[in-house]
Amino acid sequence: MQFKDVIGHQSLKHHLIQSTLNGRISHAQLFLGPLGNGALALALAYAQFVNCTNQQTDDSCGICAACIKAHKMIHPDIHYAYPTVGPKAKSTDFAAEWRKAILENPYLNSFEWLQFIEAENRQGNMTAEECEEIIRKLAFKPFEGKYKVIIIWLPEYLAKEGNRLLKLIEEPPANTLFILVANQAEKILTTIRSRTQLLNVARYPDKIIEQAIIEKQGVATKQAAQVAVLAEGNYNRALKIVQGKQQVDVVLFVKWMHSIVERLIPPNVLINEEIATIGRESQKNFLKYTLHFLRQSLNKRLLPNKPTGLSQEEEQLAMQFVDCMGVETFGKIAALLEQAIYHVERNANPKILFLNLSIQLIDYLAIEKQTLQKKA
Ligand SMILES: [Zn+2]
Structure with a gap:
């Protein structure tokens, strides 16, 4: 070598x-x-x-x-x-x-x-x-x-x-x-x-992992940034995500987040069913990526001028979350997502798990939005 x-x-x-x-x-x-x-x-x-x-x-x-x-x-x-x-x-x-x-x-x-x-x-x-x-x-x-x-x-x-x-x-x-x-x-x-x-x-910094999987693994630029986030500096983990095809499906992710922030219940149920079919490792990555995405949305609210590293599509979506993502709400949601990851690892029924999670997320985000409106 x-x-x-x-x-x-x-x-x-x-x-x-x-x-x-x-x-x-x-x-x-x-x-x-x-x-x-x-x-x-x-x-x-x-x-x-x-x-x-x-x-x-x-x-x-x-x-x-x-x-x-x-x-x-x-x-x-x-x-x-x-x-x-x-x-x-x-x-x-x-x-x-x-x-x-x-x-x-x-x-x-x-x-x-x-x-x-x-x-x-x-x-x-x-x-x-x-x-x-x-x-x-x-x-x-x-x-x-x-x-x-x-x-x-x-x-x-x-x-x-x-x-x-x-x-x-x-x-x-x-x-x-x-x-x-x-x-x-x-x-x-x-x-x-x-x-x-x-x-x-x-x-490894995320950027190095991102570049390496683009160059050595032929991963598309758009996916590479996500994989790098999920890998948390571990190149071996990045390889596993790429080779196991456990990347986060961006389209599905955006659809899911959109249905939550807009409180679109029937479409959300269908999306949850789709998520239930993607396999446990992918579901875990999906949840981890949600956590990362919401953290970026919170950062956007706290530090509006700091770049997030999100794609353009995700950036637009994040703007919708800015108003309903306070520090306290983020803390609660982060705990929910961690718990969901724990349950995925222990073979929980994914349809029920993602449905429950969606309902709780919708609730938390709505409460934050109301509090904010009252203050204004
Ligand atoms: Zn030599």
């Missing part, structure tokens, strides 16, 4: 490239940040870059033998350790699955990985045997690369076994590079954490 294949993180890429070219590589680094932030992809690109035999000023070359092996994840000096299942399991036991899963999607999360290796209900783990294996792998000089790299994905799973690695992390053999990729700093052994240099890999 080259840096250019990793979405976003321009300044981090620049930092990793420059420190390598200047020969100032820190031998143990912790790439830390929220889920779906591309930290593992960044680690893969970095491992390829340090071993590339024809480094460019802005990326690995992508065509030297080292790059080709790194790209296929078969470079003999780039090792991986990750959670597995089974009492004495080691990463190498799952090497084929790992390559397949990561080449398919380097943004995946631990749950998906454990599903991939059919962990079922078993907990993921990094065993004492795994640690011994890491020590053994790093005992030799690099075979053909400049650096022996070990990417430890999710050191949160190391538990106290990780203490076996302390000495190695503190005094690694020459030209050895530890890259730890983690989401939850508090779950990593403090002894390990304190021996690494921290690299904060931030949540």
